[in-house]
Amino acid sequence: MKKWSIFIIILLILTGCRSTPFDGHSVIEWVDFIKWDGKEYHGIHSGVLADQRYIGEKIGTVKFKVADNVTNPEYKMKNGDAAFHEKGAEIFKIKDHPNLIAVKSSDSIHGYRVYFSRDDMENRWNFKDMPIDKVKKIEIYQAYTQEGTKLITELTMNDEVKEFLQLLVNSKTNATFQPNTDKGDPTYYEMVFYTGEPIAYKCDLQFDGSTYFWHPWKTATLSDEIKTFIREY
Numbered sequence: 001m002k003k004w005s006i007f008i009i010i011l012l013i014l015t016g017c018r019s020t021p022f023d024g025h026s027v028i029e030w031v032d033f034i035k036w037d038g039k040e041y042h043g044i045h046s047g048v049l050a051d052q053r054y055i056g057e058k059i060g061t062v063k064f065k066v067a068d069n070v071t072n073p074e075y076k077m078k079n080g081d082a083a084f085h086e087k088g089a090e091i092f093k094i095k096d097h098p099n100l101i102a103v104k105s106s107d108s109i110h111g112y113r114v115y116f117s118r119d120d121m122e123n124r125w126n127f128k129d130m131p132i133d134k135v136k137k138i139e140i141y142q143a144y145t146q147e148g149t150k151l152i153t154e155l156t157m158n159d160e161v162k163e164f165l166q167l168l169v170n171s172k173t174n175a176t177f178q179p180n181t182d183k184g185d186p187t188y189y190e191m192v193f194y195t196g197e198p199i200a201y202k203c204d205l206q207f208d209g210s211t212y213f214w215h216p217w218k219t220a221t222l223s224d225e226i227k228t229f230i231r232e233y
Contacts, residue, residue, distance in 0.1 A: 030067050030083040034115055036091065037079065041101055041115035047125035047199040048109040049102055054198035056093035063087060094198050109149065109192060114199055127203050127216040132165055134195040141190045153231055164229055171220035179208035
């Protein structure tokens with residue numbers, strides 16, 4: 001159940017740091033953060049860099065990776081600390097957005113992981129906050145393939161974009177839904193919505209062999225019509 005478990009792990013990461021005594025040690029669930037120039041930046045899990053043209057000047061590098069190296073829950077973060085990036089990872093400005101930064105990451109769509117200044121703004125990249133009328137393009141990626149995260153669908157026609165968004169809006173909340181894992185993990189997709197801003201919105205989409213479902217906030221199931229958009233690009 002590896003892929004289904006990843007969603008649960010992400011939720012745990014978002015809850016913050018928590019320590020538990022175990023054989024005299026502390027286990028810390030680090031939030032994905034970077035401390036830079038006196039501010040704490042948090043990873044935007046529901047957003048990706050829309051295009052590399054938004055990357056501005058390099059402002060520095062990660063000085064210390066906290067995860068795997070710190071077991072003291074009272075540790076005080078220092079400038080240059082990052083939860084999960086290795087020492088030397090490059091940090092960049094995002095053009096015309098002083099409260100956003102990006103770090104090179106080969107595991108991220110478009111090659112960068114994006115962060116917002118928690119001191120200056122809130123995370124506003126959830127589906128419920130997305131200006132649906134401004135969505136001009138949608139991409140669907142299949143994750144955890146042999147090639148990594150693979151682009152399989154790109155929607156740019158206005159009618160297709162609207163139809164796909166309507167299927168998501170019409171999904172049925174089902175907080176008790178459990179995927180069928182008798183034949184293995186659900187297939188995991190990532191949907192990316194482009195609105196003309198430097199950060200594109202991102203949501204997961206999964207298929208357990210019979211039901212498509214996603215997590216706009218609570219788990220919701222989708223019409224089988226969604227499968228007409230899951231195609232090779």
